[in-house]
Amino acid sequence: MLKPYGLNELREMFLAFFEEKGHLRLPSFPLIPQNDASLLLIGSGMAPMKSWFTGEQEPPRKRVCTCQKSVRTVDIDSVGKTARHASYFEMLGNFSFGDYFKKEAITWCWEFLTQRLGIDSNLLYPSVYFEDAQAFEIWKNDIGIDPERIVKLGKDDNFWDHGSGPCGPCSEVYFDRGKKHGCGKVGCFPGCDCDRYVEIWNNVFTQYNNDGAGNYTDLSQKNIDTGMGLERLACVCQGVGSIFEVDTIVSIINKVSEISGISYKEADISDVSIRIITDHTRAATMMICDGILPSNEGRGYVLRRLLRRAARHGRLLGIEKMFLSDVCDVVIELNKNAYPDLIDKTDFIKRCINTEEENFGRTINAGLSMLSDLIDELKATGKSMLSGEDAFKLYDTYGFPLDLTLDILAESNMNVDTAAFDMHMEEQRIRARKAREALGDLAWAGIELGLDNTPTSFTGYEKTSDTGVVLAIVKQGEICSALGEGDEGIIVLDKTPFYAEMGGQSADMGTICAGNALFEVTGVQVSKGDKYLHSGKMRSGAISAQQTVSAEINEQRREAIKRAHTATHLMHKALRSVLGEHVNQAGSLVEPDKIRFDFTHFSALTKEELADIERRVNEAILNGHPVTAKETPIDEAKKLGAAALFGEKYGDIVRVVTMGESVEFCGGTHLDNTAKAGAFTILTESSIASGVRRIEAITGFATLDLLHASRKQLSSLSEMLKAGSPEELSGKIEQNILIIRELKSKLDSAISKEADDEARRILSEARDIGGLKVITTIIKGASVDTDKLRQIEDTLREWEAGVVAVIAAVKDDKITIMAACGKTAIEKGIKAGELIHGVTKICGGSGGGKPEFAMGGGKDVSKLQEALDTVDELVKKLTT
Ligand code: ATP
Ligand code: MG
Numbered sequence: 001m002l003k004p005y006g007l008n009e010l011r012e013m014f015l016a017f018f019e020e021k022g023h024l025r026l027p028s029f030p031l032i033p034q035n036d037a038s039l040l041l042i043g044s045g046m047a048p049m050k051s052w053f054t055g056e057q058e059p060p061r062k063r064v065c066t067c068q069k070s071v072r073t074v075d076i077d078s079v080g081k082t083a084r085h086a087s088y089f090e091m092l093g094n095f096s097f098g099d100y101f102k103k104e105a106i107t108w109c110w111e112f113l114t115q116r117l118g119i120d121s122n123l124l125y126p127s128v129y130f131e132d133a134q135a136f137e138i139w140k141n142d143i144g145i146d147p148e149r150i151v152k153l154g155k156d157d158n159f160w161d162h163g164s165g166p167c168g169p170c171s172e173v174y175f176d177r178g179k180k181h182g183c184g185k186v187g188c189f190p191g192c193d194c195d196r197y198v199e200i201w202n203n204v205f206t207q208y209n210n211d212g213a214g215n216y217t218d219l220s221q222k223n224i225d226t227g228m229g230l231e232r233l234a235c236v237c238q239g240v241g242s243i244f245e246v247d248t249i250v251s252i253i254n255k256v257s258e259i260s261g262i263s264y265k266e267a268d269i270s271d272v273s274i275r276i277i278t279d280h281t282r283a284a285t286m287m288i289c290d291g292i293l294p295s296n297e298g299r300g301y302v303l304r305r306l307l308r309r310a311a312r313h314g315r316l317l318g319i320e321k322m323f324l325s326d327v328c329d330v331v332i333e334l335n336k337n338a339y340p341d342l343i344d345k346t347d348f349i350k351r352c353i354n355t356e357e358e359n360f361g362r363t364i365n366a367g368l369s370m371l372s373d374l375i376d377e378l379k380a381t382g383k384s385m386l387s388g389e390d391a392f393k394l395y396d397t398y399g400f401p402l403d404l405t406l407d408i409l410a411e412s413n414m415n416v417d418t419a420a421f422d423m424h425m426e427e428q429r430i431r432a433r434k435a436r437e438a439l440g441d442l443a444w445a446g447i448e449l450g451l452d453n454t455p456t457s458f459t460g461y462e463k464t465s466d467t468g469v470v471l472a473i474v475k476q477g478e479i480c481s482a483l484g485e486g487d488e489g490i491i492v493l494d495k496t497p498f499y500a501e502m503g504g505q506s507a508d509m510g511t512i513c514a515g516n517a518l519f520e521v522t523g524v525q526v527s528k529g530d531k532y533l534h535s536g537k538m539r540s541g542a543i544s545a546q547q548t549v550s551a552e553i554n555e556q557r558r559e560a561i562k563r564a565h566t567a568t569h570l571m572h573k574a575l576r577s578v579l580g581e582h583v584n585q586a587g588s589l590v591e592p593d594k595i596r597f598d599f600t601h602f603s604a605l606t607k608e609e610l611a612d613i614e615r616r617v618n619e620a621i622l623n624g625h626p627v628t629a630k631e632t633p634i635d636e637a638k639k640l641g642a643a644a645l646f647g648e649k650y651g652d653i654v655r656v657v658t659m660g661e662s663v664e665f666c667g668g669t670h671l672d673n674t675a676k677a678g679a680f681t682i683l684t685e686s687s688i689a690s691g692v693r694r695i696e697a698i699t700g701f702a703t704l705d706l707l708h709a710s711r712k713q714l715s716s717l718s719e720m721l722k723a724g725s726p727e728e729l730s731g732k733i734e735q736n737i738l739i740i741r742e743l744k745s746k747l748d749s750a751i752s753k754e755a756d757d758e759a760r761r762i763l764s765e766a767r768d769i770g771g772l773k774v775i776t777t778i779i780k781g782a783s784v785d786t787d788k789l790r791q792i793e794d795t796l797r798e799w800e801a802g803v804v805a806v807i808a809a810v811k812d813d814k815i816t817i818m819a820a821c822g823k824t825a826i827e828k829g830i831k832a833g834e835l836i837h838g839v840t841k842i843c844g845g846s847g848g849g850k851p852e853f854a855m856g857g858g859k860d861v862s863k864l865q866e867a868l869d870t871v872d873e874l875v876k877k878l879t880t
Pocket of ligand 1: 072075084085086087088089091199200201202227228229230231232
């Protein structure tokens, strides 16, 4: 009888087994590929080890085993529908780099499954590549499998090949789950797409090299790469119906059931939703833990898509509140022993999921109802294709990504006219570009320059002044031959030391001279053809096209920009160290001694985090790291671990700027040593969009200026408060606060005594009407204070249950009226709100309130007395 090992137990058994066979156990690599731009996410055990397979890099040992976190986006659509696919799963693997080969791999694979785990060998079927006689012989002779049971499969199934590089035949092991899971078709045998025979283990023998053109040569180093899905193995060992029912995952299923109140296996459709939520929350939790944040591109988009799908399936189950982070709690609980990172990052992961769910919730309702109307409409007219225009509208106004629309439509067997959708997207791009052009962005001026495509040569890394030839001149948007004194315009040079506004760094300023002609440069931009456009004003003389000129930048400004730019790199590094690797630059502005830096992060930074970042940057400055810039091929730069901007296009050769631990792709100008940046100070930290934070900071002289200004402020405050020195200031302020508090309490009691006296006086003048005490009075003058008036009304009501008091205060021809009614008066049917309503209407105003108290205003002072007189009338009417 097979022992139903738990998932966590199986992971350990596998790794321990291969350790016994001389393998080095390594922890899972992160889901984000390191130094491999060809992959979005890690989807197999071998993916992070490519360079060990090709021999490019030396592995730590020739035998390695891992349990690798894997995400396969290609399987997302199968999730919930098949019993064996998850978008996130763990892949167990044993690897040999030029060490053991087929025989050992097959023997150990079989030993582990049948002896260590005790799986019935009659339920296991090996498969081999049809031309791989060697593997066939090993299964037949060494293992002793009946040749009838060894399945020969073709290239599609059993030859692992991915373009150029190492490749080779595979040998898989299938598990027979029994007839009831089968499709029943003739030829349903291992390799069939149904759920009867599940592939659990794949052994890849990478023995050839593909030159990319389909020519295979023997590799000098023969490797073993195996992969076995941990969830699938658990499913087999535990004898359950699908990977969703294995011991750990089923707890997540149960949580989703509990939240939705729908039991699993009650109805097929809701089961799919429950499985999708379970799977996607698992995937999202692990992805965020590894530093991926939801975004509109790349792996961030995969994450966003998973979270949105999970949230939407929650709605399909009728869940109306936010619920994903509760599901995430269970995922973390089940995985925290194997992945302890989850414990430290729990808060962060949940906050991230919450934010995404909340944002999505805001747009989805409106979009969903529009889409369901559209679906009804299609059904009614017998159509099944949603127009591109409608899909675009969903995208544009409701933030519905196309794949979500497709997902929802697929449930009703409908589709989208994607070609038309793409056309609308393209039109939108053109509109956006036109809008930019309309803004008169200088960079577009290059289109009309009529020049060749040779880029202006930038000599500003080495020089602060240089000579150049004027290639063109633009005045008032037109090409012209010269600029004269007082003219504003643009000078285009073939060579320049001026840095143009680029990558967030501000442009240089300075002068362009020829003889006594002087053009003041106030902005520099690069045109489409990479020409440098210097814009500014002719201060004296004239400059014409084809003239040789000398261009000189303002060095002080440049130095201050360098300080800020170097400090920006140090801050970027410090942010990643303090907050985590999910921090990515989302925009930056580098001005003289001033930095504005936007980055992805989910919550406000704490005071401690900010202090830590500030300290680390200053430490790196004080350490005086040399700053070096080097042009290298992009692949080499990536190997150095240079931080590239996601989504940014880079050429084959990139410039890499290194200082201390910071390595970045950057074309900007930098100091030669970090120490020259001066003191770095963070001014503010704020949120600018969901998941994007902004820090504003200063360096160099700006910090000094801030210090001076603060000092000046302190000493003028000290003077004002008569503190001998700033050190005495806080003592003085405390003293003053005490004095103010005492005075305020004296004042309060004086006011309340005054109000009491006033109330007593007013009450003594009250008229007795039908047993009630009616007061109508007008107070005039500058001393009228509505707070005091209100207090008087409250006091009157407290003292006299039969009071009906309407008091009007007139100040600068403006009337404020308050009315209060005591308990007895209210019982007789008099309501302060009605009194105010009636009175204010007569004197040209309005107001209202409750039966016990109400207030309002009026404008016509001449009608005030007449208005107040109506109070007496009303009381008489109600009391007689
Ligand atoms: P299938 O044909 O069933 O999708 P595959 O051929 O894509 O499997 P491999 O690429 O050989 O699988 O991956 C190695 C092992 O990883 C498989 O034998 C299986 O145990 C596991 N595996 C692959 N894809 C998934 C998935 N989406 N969910 C869970 N386990 C998986
Ligand atoms: Mg697959």
